[in-house]
Amino acid sequence: MPSLKTQHQVHWLTGQLCEYDKETIYRSSITARVRFESCLSLSVAALIFGMFAISDYYILGFTWELYLLLTMRIMVVSLCLLLAFIIGRWGGYSRKLWLHALPLWILATGIILIVPLRPESLSTQVTAVVVATMAFYLLIPNLLTVVTFASLYLNIGFLVSAVLFAEISPMLTLRIALLLIMANVVGFCALLRLESLQRKQFALLHEERDQNHQLLKEIAHRKSLETQLRMVAELDALTGLNNRGHFMKLAKALLQRSRLEQVPFSVFMIDVDHFKSINDTWGHTHGDWVLTKIADVCAQALRPEDVIGRFGGEEFVVALPDTSPDDAQIVAERLKKKVAELPLKEEMSGLSLSVTIGIAVTYPAEDDLESLITRADQMLYTGKRNGRNRVVMCSKGMEEG
Numbered sequence: 333m334p335s336l337k338t339q340h341q342v343h344w345l346t347g348q349l350c351e352y353d354k355e356t357i358y359r360s361s362i363t364a365r366v367r368f369e370s371c372l373s374l375s376v377a378a379l380i381f382g383m384f385a386i387s388d389y390y391i392l393g394f395t396w397e398l399y400l401l402l403t404m405r406i407m408v409v410s411l412c413l414l415l416a417f418i419i420g421r422w423g424g425y426s427r428k429l430w431l432h433a434l435p436l437w438i439l440a441t442g443i444i445l446i447v448p449l450r451p452e453s454l455s456t457q458v459t460a461v462v463v464a465t466m467a468f469y470l471l472i473p474n475l476l477t478v479v480t481f482a483s484l485y486l487n488i489g490f491l492v493s494a495v496l497f498a499e500i501s502p503m504l505t506l507r508i509a510l511l512l513i514m515a516n517v518v519g520f521c522a523l524l525r526l527e528s529l530q531r532k533q534f535a536l537l538h539e540e541r542d543q544n545h546q547l548l549k550e551i552a553h554r555k556s557l558e559t560q561l562r563m564v565a566e567l568d569a570l571t572g573l574n575n576r577g578h579f580m581k582l583a584k585a586l587l588q589r590s591r592l593e594q595v596p597f598s599v600f601m602i603d604v605d606h607f608k609s610i611n612d613t614w615g616h617t618h619g620d621w622v623l624t625k626i627a628d629v630c631a632q633a634l635r636p637e638d639v640i641g642r643f644g645g646e647e648f649v650v651a652l653p654d655t656s657p658d659d660a661q662i663v664a665e666r667l668k669k670k671v672a673e674l675p676l677k678e679e680m681s682g683l684s685l686s687v688t689i690g691i692a693v694t695y696p697a698e699d700d701l702e703s704l705i706t707r708a709d710q711m712l713y714t715g716k717r718n719g720r721n722r723v724v725m726c727s728k729g730m731e732e733g
Contacts, residue, residue: 342535347476347527349535358534359425366432366473371420373472374435378412381405381442384460388450397449404449408442411435425475432474436482439464443486447493454498458508461490462515469519476523483519487512568642570620571627576649579641583651584701586639587694590653598660599701600650601690601708602630602667605720607646614680621677622685629670633663647712649705657693657725664689664723672721686721688712693725
């Protein structure tokens with residue numbers, strides 16, 4: 333993972349992220365906040381600028397200078413309020429940077445124009461320019477580069493107007509210039525620090541979000557691997573049924589529950605008849621295909637609570653909880669019939685597919701799983717010796733079927 337210094341470097345002079353894409357993402361992320369704060373601050377600045385019309389009246393009275401000042405103030409206030417509304421609806425640094433810069437230049441122009449219309453009030457206007465400069469940097473949201481140029485325009489324009497219309501001395505000009513330079517330096521440094529800190533905070537949050545995303549992907553990948561490993565450990569690779577070990581684990585739990593509930597428990601041992609001849613005649617690929625089809629038929633014919641597994645080779649084993657001998661016989665006959673009805677590949681049209689099923693049924697506390705499977709296996713071989721393609725039943729207290 334790249335370090336924060338290389339991945340999210342902030343420019344030392346502008347306070348912006350050096351990577352254009354990251355800077356664009358940052359600006360987009362603060363669009364809603366910028367719109368609200370710009371709208372509010374511009375409205376406040378415009379109203380304050382308009383309120384100074386009261387002092388204009390007390391100083392100038394009803395003169396043509398007053399009317400010019402009122403006209404100028406009304407235009408500035410109207411434009412700022414209009415821009416505040418527009419920015420509040422459609423503003424944003426990412427694409428409409430000029431829209432956020434425009435109010436600063438309008439306010440700066442209005443402040444500069446006061447000098448030729450009220451030159452006698454220069455001392456109070458100097459204070460107003462300093463306050464306006466700080467407001468540009470810290471009150472009205474904008475990029476540091478935009479604020480810097482607007483503030484320089486305000487300060488230089490004010491200083492030139494003061495020299496031309498107020499006829500100030502060179503010493504006073506120097507003092508005002510130093511004051512304005514100090515205001516700009518302080519405002520610039522304050523906004524630079526603020527811009528840098530905000531972007532560094534964004535960079536840290538962005539990096540943390542990326543790390544969390546990577547962590548979630550890693551967790552998901554590990555869970556996927558765990559699932560795959562579990563499937564490998566629990567399922568037969570060819571048929572997708574439970575392998576022998578996992579079947580035994582599940583069947584033992586079912587047998588234990590059957591004992592607690594005092595219900596019968598049945599086990600099937602299923603063998604594909606003449607499977608060796610299928611492999612010898614059509615090859616192991618076709619033999620594997622037959623096993624998968626039989627596995628699918630058996631799995632679909634059983635209840636959700638039943639458990640089936642591949643016991644080895646062409647043998648399958650089924651555990652059926654809460655299944656009486658009569659019900660087990662019905663299920664086994666249905667399985668045998670469905671296997672016989674399986675559609676085969678065209679080249680295997682001469683094959684008559686069948687299975688032999690041995691059944692063992694136990695009642696509570698009579699057998700463990702291994703002995704039950706052994707009895708079912710004995711019934712299976714009894715059926716194979718007697719001609720295959722049949723169901724053979726065995727249960728305690730009953731005659732072998």
